[in-house]
Amino acid sequence: MTAGPTSEPDTRGSRLHKRRRPGEQAIRAFLFFCGALSILITIGILYELGTESILFFQDERVGVFEFLTDTFWQPQVGRFGVAPLVLGTLYITVIAMLVAVPIGLLAAIYLSEYASSGVRSFFKPVLEILVGIPTVVFGFFALTFMTPLLRDIFGTSVVGFFNVASAGIVVGILIVPLISSLAEDALRAVPDSLRQAAYALGASKFEVSTRIVVPAALSGIAAGLVIAMSRAVGETMVVTLAAGASPRNFDLSTDPIFGHVLNPFQGAQAMTGYVAITANGDLSYNSVDYNSIFAIGLTLFVITFGLNSVSRRFVKRFRQVYE
Amino acid sequence: MTVEAPERKATDHFPNREEYQSLLNRRSRWARLFQLGCLLALSIAVVALATLLYTIVNDSFGLVAVVNENEPETLVAGLGYDPETTALVDVEYDELVGLLETSVASGVGRRLEREQRFYEDRLVFESEQVWSEVCSSAEPPAGCTAGPRDHATVYALVLERVVVPDVIAAYELVPSLVNPEAFEAEVAAGFEAGRFGEHTADEASIEWRSWFNLTFLRTPQSATPEVAGIRTAILGSAWLILITLLFAVPVGVGAAIYLVEYAKPTRLNDFIQTNINNLAGVPSIIYGMLGLAVLVRVFEPFTSGAIFTDGVPPAENGRTVLSAGLTLGLLALPVVIISAQEALKAVPDSLRQAGLALGATRWQTVRSQILPIALPGMLTGTILAIARAIGETAPLILVGAASFITSDPTGPFSKFTALPIQIFQWTSFPQVEFQKLAAAASIALLLLLLTLNAAAVILRNKYSRRA
Numbered sequence: 001m002t003a004g005p006t007s008e009p010d011t012r013g014s015r016l017h018k019r020r021r022p023g024e025q026a027i028r029a030f031l032f033f034c035g036a037l038s039i040l041i042t043i044g045i046l047y048e049l050g051t052e053s054i055l056f057f058q059d060e061r062v063g064v065f066e067f068l069t070d071t072f073w074q075p076q077v078g079r080f081g082v083a084p085l086v087l088g089t090l091y092i093t094v095i096a097m098l099v100a101v102p103i104g105l106l107a108a109i110y111l112s113e114y115a116s117s118g119v120r121s122f123f124k125p126v127l128e129i130l131v132g133i134p135t136v137v138f139g140f141f142a143l144t145f146m147t148p149l150l151r152d153i154f155g156t157s158v159v160g161f162f163n164v165a166s167a168g169i170v171v172g173i174l175i176v177p178l179i180s181s182l183a184e185d186a187l188r189a190v191p192d193s194l195r196q197a198a199y200a201l202g203a204s205k206f207e208v209s210t211r212i213v214v215p216a217a218l219s220g221i222a223a224g225l226v227i228a229m230s231r232a233v234g235e236t237m238v239v240t241l242a243a244g245a246s247p248r249n250f251d252l253s254t255d256p257i258f259g260h261v262l263n264p265f266q267g268a269q270a271m272t273g274y275v276a277i278t279a280n281g282d283l284s285y286n287s288v289d290y291n292s293i294f295a296i297g298l299t300l301f302v303i304t305f306g307l308n309s310v311s312r313r314f315v316k317r318f319r320q321v322y323e
Numbered sequence: 324m325t326v327e328a329p330e331r332k333a334t335d336h337f338p339n340r341e342e343y344q345s346l347l348n349r350r351s352r353w354a355r356l357f358q359l360g361c362l363l364a365l366s367i368a369v370v371a372l373a374t375l376l377y378t379i380v381n382d383s384f385g386l387v388a389v390v391n392e393n394e395p396e397t398l399v400a401g402l403g404y405d406p407e408t409t410a411l412v413d414v415e416y417d418e419l420v421g422l423l424e425t426s427v428a429s430g431v432g433r434r435l436e437r438e439q440r441f442y443e444d445r446l447v448f449e450s451e452q453v454w455s456e457v458c459s460s461a462e463p464p465a466g467c468t469a470g471p472r473d474h475a476t477v478y479a480l481v482l483e484r485v486v487v488p489d490v491i492a493a494y495e496l497v498p499s500l501v502n503p504e505a506f507e508a509e510v511a512a513g514f515e516a517g518r519f520g521e522h523t524a525d526e527a528s529i530e531w532r533s534w535f536n537l538t539f540l541r542t543p544q545s546a547t548p549e550v551a552g553i554r555t556a557i558l559g560s561a562w563l564i565l566i567t568l569l570f571a572v573p574v575g576v577g578a579a580i581y582l583v584e585y586a587k588p589t590r591l592n593d594f595i596q597t598n599i600n601n602l603a604g605v606p607s608i609i610y611g612m613l614g615l616a617v618l619v620r621v622f623e624p625f626t627s628g629a630i631f632t633d634g635v636p637p638a639e640n641g642r643t644v645l646s647a648g649l650t651l652g653l654l655a656l657p658v659v660i661i662s663a664q665e666a667l668k669a670v671p672d673s674l675r676q677a678g679l680a681l682g683a684t685r686w687q688t689v690r691s692q693i694l695p696i697a698l699p700g701m702l703t704g705t706i707l708a709i710a711r712a713i714g715e716t717a718p719l720i721l722v723g724a725a726s727f728i729t730s731d732p733t734g735p736f737s738k739f740t741a742l743p744i745q746i747f748q749w750t751s752f753p754q755v756e757f758q759k760l761a762a763a764a765s766i767a768l769l770l771l772l773l774t775l776n777a778a779a780v781i782l783r784n785k786y787s788r789r790a
Contacts, residue, residue, distance in 0.1 A: 027686050031585060034577030035592075038599045038660070041653055045609060048616040103364045110361035126369050132772060133375065134714025136743045137765045140750045144758055145378045173371045180368070206354030227604070234606025236717035237743075241750055272608050272717065279611070279721045285620065297612045301605065308604040 049301055052294030059288050067295070073247040073274075075289060082299055084247035087261070088164070088268035089300075092239055093232045095168025095264065096175060100232075101225060103172075104179025108221075111180065112187035113209045127177040135174065139241035142170040147242060154265065162244025162267030170238050175228040182227060186220025186318065187213055223314035230307035234300065236272040243267055245277050271296050379769075382762030383535045386499040388510045389549075390519075390526045392487035398422060411486070412478055412538065419477045420447060426485045435480065437464035439730070443471050465730065479542040479550050488549040490756050491519045491527060499531070535763035543729045544740065548756035553764050558731050559644060559739035560713060560771065566648025566735065567655060567709050574652075575659030575708075576701055582660070583667040584675075584689050603657035611721030614650030619722055622646075628736035642723035645735040650722050655712040662704025666697040703783045710775040714768065716743035742768040 057064055061078035070081025107127075111120060146166040151159045159165070190213050198208045214221070244267025248260075255261055269277070275293045283290050338346065396406035402418050420441050423432065432448035437457065441447045446454055458467035472480075482488065492513060494506045507529060514524040542552030578599075586592035619641035624630045626641040626649075670693050678688030719741055732739040742764060749761035 021684065024684050024686050028581075028585060031577045031581035034574045035581040035586070035595050037574060038578065038595060038602055038657065041602060041613070041656070042598055044617050045605065045613050048613060049609075052616065103367050106361040106364035107368060110358070110365055114358055114361060123365050123369070126372055130368060130372050132710065132714075132776060133372075134716065134743055134768060134772070136714070136716040136746045136750070137375070137379070137768065140746060140761050140765055141375045141378055143750055144382060144762075145374065173368075176368050176371070204350060204354050206350075206357050210357070230604060231606075234608065236606070236608045237747065240717075241747070272606065275608055275612070276717055276720050279615070279723075294612060294616070297609055301609055304604060304606055305601070308601060312600075 045301070049294050049298040052291050053298045055286070056288065056291035056295040059291070061288065071251060072249040073269075074249065075292065080292065082271075082296065084249050085269060085271045085274050085296060086299070087248055087250070088239070088243060088270040088273070089233055089303075091164050091262070091264070091268060092168045092171055092243060092270055093229060095165060096171035096232045097225075097229060099169050099172025100175045100179055100228060104176045104228070105183055105221070107176070107180040108183035108187060109209055109214065112184045113205065113213060127180060130173075130177045131181075135235060135237040136241075138170050138174050139237040142166050142238050142242035146170050150265070159265040160244075160267055162242065163265045164243055164268050165264040167239045167242035167270075168264070170242065171232050171235050174235065174238065175231055178231060179224055179228045182224025183217075183221045186217040186224060189220060189318075190216045217318070219314045219318040223311040223318065226307050226311035226314065230304045230311070233307065234272065234304050236276050239270040240273040240276045243270055243273060245269055245273065247274065271300050275300075379762045379765045381496045382759055383766055384496040384499070384533050385531075385759075386494040386503060386506045386529055387490045387532045388492040388506075388527045388529050389532075390489045390491055390522045391528075392489075393426070393485055395486055398485065411481070416474050416477060419474070419481050422481050422485050423477070424448070431484070437466045439469050439472050439476075440466045441472055441477070469730075475538070475541040475554070476543060478538075479545065479552065482550040483545060483547050489522075490532075490549055491522060493532075493755050493759055534759040535766045539763055540767065543731070544727065544745070545729065546727070548754065548760055551760055553742065553745055553767055555728055555731055556740050556742045556745040556764070557767065557771075559728075559741040560743075560768075562644045562732050562735070562737075562739065563648050563651055563741055564709065564713055564775075566645060567651045567712055568705075570649055570652035571655045571659050571709060571712075572702075572705055575656050575705065576663050578656075578660045579663030579667055579701070580689060580694075583664050584685065584693065599657050599660050603661060606717075607654055607715050608717040608721065610650055610654040611718035613653065614646055614718060614722040618646040618649055626736075642738065643736045644732050644739040647719055647722045647739070647741070648735070650718050651709075651712040651715065654715065654718060655708045658708035658711070659705050662708060663697075663701040666700030666704060667693065669700065670696050699782050699785065703779045706775055706779040706782070710772050710779070713775070714743060714772055716747050719744050720747070742771065 056062055057067070062080045067080055067082050069083070070079055071083045072079040072081050073084045107123075111123060115123065143166075146169055147159075147161065147163065150163065150166055151161075194212055194216055195208050198212045203212070246267060246269055248266070248268035250261045252261070260266070275296055278289055278293050337343075395411040399406045399409055399411055399414065402414060402422075404414070423435075424447055427435070429448060436446065436448045449457075457464065492506075492510050494509075499506065510527065510529065511524065513519055514522075514527070519527075539552045540557065541554055542550065544553070544555045545551040582592065582596060582599075586595070618626050623641035626643055626646040627639070628643070628645075674692050674696070675688055678692040679685070683691075728738055728740045731737075746761050746764045746768065749757040749764065752758075
């Protein structure tokens with residue numbers, strides 16, 4: 001700015017700054033509204049899950065204590081214990097993790113440490129396609145491929161048409177790409193100087209990968225695993241189609257643990273499966289069935305939110321190390 | 324790794340040649356095993372994908388044994404065509420209607436006409452007098468207002484009502500190709516064992532059937548699996564894509580612009596950011612519950628279209644394509660915001676500073692400097708996010724995509740069905756024909772998503788060429 005007469009201070013600049021610009025303000029307000037809408041969504045979710053759950057617990061057949069401790073989910077006779085549905089969900093999740101963690105982690109190590117760019121450009125798209133396939137198609141796959149396969153291997157008398165194992169394995173396949181991509185990101189974030197230092201000391205590629213890179217990326221990997229777990233808990237279509245529509249009610253004092261409670265070859269309805277099946281039927285508003293899906297939804301929300309928070313904590317720790 | 328070292332003299336600090344060799348061998352053996360294990364893990368992922376696609380394709384084609392009530396060839400010959408050269412689907416519209424007229428009971432015909440009429444200007448089954456009475460009654464049937472049927476739907480009706488095919492046994496693609504005789508033997512054995520009810524062996528014909536074909540894409544949903552198609556579902560999914568795009572793109576991009584370009588690091592803005600990350604991890608079925616409780620019930624006057632009309636609302640409740648599209652939009656929103664943020668953050672800061680230094684306001688800078696550069700990247704991420712949302716089934720089940728809808732969606736306030744819902748319903752039926760339909764519909768859904776993804780990739784390539 002050229003120096004003008006100095007007798008009076010030049011205020012043009014500051015006046016321009018303060019000039020009202022209604023258009024700018026309106027655009028800013030709209031953009032803020034778009035951002036704030038996400039808070040409205042969260043409030044909406046919490047409010048609906050909360051109020052409908054309260055209605056559910058106000059029903060005289062339902063009690064909070066029974067909901068948390070009873071091991072029977074039989075709405076027809078007024079028993080509302082969430083344990084069988086949680087059992088179904090957790091069992092499927094555990095099987096899925098058993099399948100997906102080794103495959104996903106080893107795949108990530110290969111892609112990050114070993115693969116040449118040619119190999120990567122073959123495998124990465126495959127994993128991306130797997131991510132893009134809708135879960136209902138995986139459900140179809142579980143029912144028409146995995147279940148018959150298990151029944152062929154172990155015998156139709158052992159393996160039920162609806163079973164936890166088939167659902168768990170297919171959910172596992174579903175989350176492999178998630179684990180491998182998150183873990184690969186974590187492995188690649190490990191600074192190259194660590195690798196070079198280890199090579200300089202004479203370590204082989206195997207030793208560098210397993211003793212230097214993986215431990216260094218551990219919290220990032222753990223975050224990925226927890227996210228994948230949360231995804232498995234919330235997965236709906238595969239468990240609805242393959243794990244059956246009857247909750248696995250159990251009585252710990254009389255039922256054999258591996259014959260019934262933890263039998264992988266029998267069906268067990270999961271939380272998401274219950275919600276989907278119940279909502280798919282004729283559902284009248286304000287019935288106890290209608291309210292019950294929100295109570296189950298709230299349980300599901302709490303579990304996944306908890307898992308996601310744990311994962312975020314891991315990520316934070318990971319960041320602190322390298323940033 | 325510890326290796327038992329043999330006794331050696333105090334001066335002999337280094338392993339001798341054999342020890343050294345065996346140590347080295349052991350190290351490289353483990354390394355090779357590990358690398359092989361990693362490669363195996365990746366191959367499992369590839370095998371899983373291949374098996375999945377194989378299962379779908381294998382179930383979508385193959386030999387079937389069909390029993391027709393009326394053979395299509397006889398019908399075509401009856402109309403005076405040569406059955407060698409003309410198939411039933413090639414026959415004129417009027418002749419198809421004629422076939423219906425001669426073979427369908429008049430009560431059924433009237434019902435069909437009331438659902439949707441055959442000609443704009445004349446009636447086939449109803450008399451003019453009854454028709455005008457029915458249409459002026461308090462609740463006129465859909466046929467009074469809707470346009471006439473088209474060739475594809477009438478052909479489907481002829482198949483369903485006149486030909487009445489019944490698939491009594493079906494085979495998969497690979498065994499059909501490798502060993503077709505086994506299927507014939509199986510069907511013959513089935514007849515001998517009396518497994519096919521009152522049908523006899525000479526009624527049945529064994530033919531090749533592609534469950535995934537053009538007719539399948541063009542015919543509406545039907546309770547008879549032999550003639551069911553997915554036109555209704557494809558149109559439903561198309562409406563969902565449209566509504567989801569119209570909602571999630573402006574709002575998502577707006578939110579991303581706010582967070583990247585405007586938001587100062589206040590507590591509120593941090594909270595918004597954390598909240599968006601949290602929402603991205605919420606299971607899709609919970610969005611379905613939100614859609615059911617808020618969009619379908621609380622906003623029913625809006626989502627059923629009641630507030631837009633004075634008299635009769637377009638839909639009887641809020642379970643419309645609009646509710647479902649908005650639910651999917653909410654579901655896609657966090658992912659859209661996050662990917663749009665990435666694209667905005669990739670724009671170099673110097674451009675912002677240059678814009679502001681020239682005296683442009685923040686919005687002018689964003690609109691003319693930053694958005695043009697970030698837009699292709701944003702759109703790519705957005706389309707990918709919406710493709711994910713379109714494949715979702717659980718939210719649609721909750722919002723109530725009705726399973727049995729045979730009429731095409733006509734607007735945002737229509738009841739509807741969508742491809743994932745159709746696959747879900749068909750998969751959960753036990754009959755083998757429905758499994759085939761589910762497989763064929765899966766192919767259609769995968770092709771639809773592939774198209775969306777291809778669009779995203781094309782955009783990305785165009786973008787990277789410019790940069």
